Amino acid sequence: xxxxxxxxxxxxxxxxxxxxxxxxxxxxxxxxxxxxxxxxxxxxxxxxxxxxxxxxxxxxxxxxxxxxxxxxxxxxxxxxxxxxxxxxxxxxxxxxxxxxxxxxxxxxxxxxxxxxxxxxxxxxxxxxxxxxxxxxxxxxxxxxxxxxxxxxxxxxxxxxxxxxxxxxxxxxxxxxxxxxxxxxxxxxxxxxxxxxx
Numbered sequence: 197x198x199x200x201x202x203x204x205x206x207x208x209x210x211x212x213x214x215x216x217x218x219x220x221x222x223x224x225x226x227x228x229x230x231x232x233x234x235x236x237x238x239x240x241x242x243x244x245x246x247x248x249x250x251x252x253x254x255x256x257x258x259x260x261x262x263x264x265x266x267x268x269x270x271x272x273x274x275x276x277x278x279x280x281x282x283x284x285x286x287x288x289x290x291x292x293x294x295x296x297x298x299x300x301x302x303x304x305x306x307x308x309x310x311x312x313x314x315x316x317x318x319x320x321x322x323x324x325x326x327x328x329x330x331x332x333x334x335x336x337x338x339x340x341x342x343x344x345x346x347x348x349x350x351x352x353x354x355x356x357x358x359x360x361x362x363x364x365x366x367x368x369x370x371x372x373x374x375x376x377x378x379x380x381x382x383x384x385x386x387x388x389x390x391x392x393x
Contacts, residue, residue, distance in 0.1 A: 237262040237287075237294040237385035246288045246369060246378030248314055250340055258288040258313055261380040262299060263365050264388020267356060268320070281322040282356070284331075284365075285388055286348070286380065289313035289338075296387050303388060305336050313338040314376065316369060318348060327353040333369060335376045346371035356384045 244261040264285040287294075287302050289311050294302065302309035316333045328350050336343040348369050356363035366381035 234386060235296055237296075237299045237387050239292050239382045241292050243292075243382040244288050244378060244380040246314060246376070246380060248335075248337055248340070248342060249375045250337075250342055256312060257378075259290055260288070260292050261382050262287040262289070262294055262302075262388060263380075263382055263384045264303070265318075265321075265356070265384075265390075267389070267391040281320050284316075284318035284321050284333075284348070286316040286333075286369075287313060287388070288316070288378075288380070294385075299385065299387050302338060305338055309338045311338070312340075316346075316348065321350065321353075327355070335369065335371065342375065344371040344373065344375050346376055352381065356389050362386060 239260040239262055241259055244258055246261070247255050247257040249255050264287075265283045267282040285303055287299070289302060290313070291298075291311060298310065301307045302311065302313055302315065304315055314335055314337055316335045318331050318333045321327055321331050330347045330349045333346050333348040334343065335346050346369055348367055350365065350367040352364060352366035354361075354364040361383070363384040364382070365384065366379075368377075368379045370377050
């Protein structure tokens with residue numbers, strides 16, 4: 197007997213293009229650890245040691261990182277391959293418990309983020325077949341007119357929605373002029389993850 201399967205695919209622009217983040221098909225996988233409360237992105241208070249230098253005098257530090265991104269490609273339905281390529285979003289703030297709306301507002305500058313912080317975006321990790329090591333990253337202040345291209349060096353990576361849970365990332369960021377620098381480690385936040393199909 198033959199079965200006909202009809203799939204409806206909806207796409208949305210990412211939050212920095214006026215839309216919202218499209219939930220990943222496996223978003224029903226319950227997170228464990230810091231993000232067990234699915235309405236929030238959670239981070240340990242010491243999950244980041246990242247700073248930005250403003251006007252060559254003022255240094256502002258941030259102690260929490262919330263990680264997300266968009267997993268590229270894939271089947272319609274549950275993920276069967278837990279790997280990249282994916283874009284990467286890192287939100288550095290001093291808040292350990294971000295509500296969904298705040299997490300989205302803080303995922304890009306000029307979206308109404310109610311706190312100071314840094315957002316970092318990597319176009320693609322895993323595109324060259326390597327999740328670890330250096331990748332170019334665009335770093336921007338959420339409240340100040342400061343941005344720079346830099347490097348994120350990934351030292352630990354478990355892909356989002358892998359069989360072991362929501363995924364995990366650790367590493368460091370730096371810029372040639374040292375205006376942005378520091379280290380980070382946390383699980384991915386399901387609220388900040390999406391997928392293209």
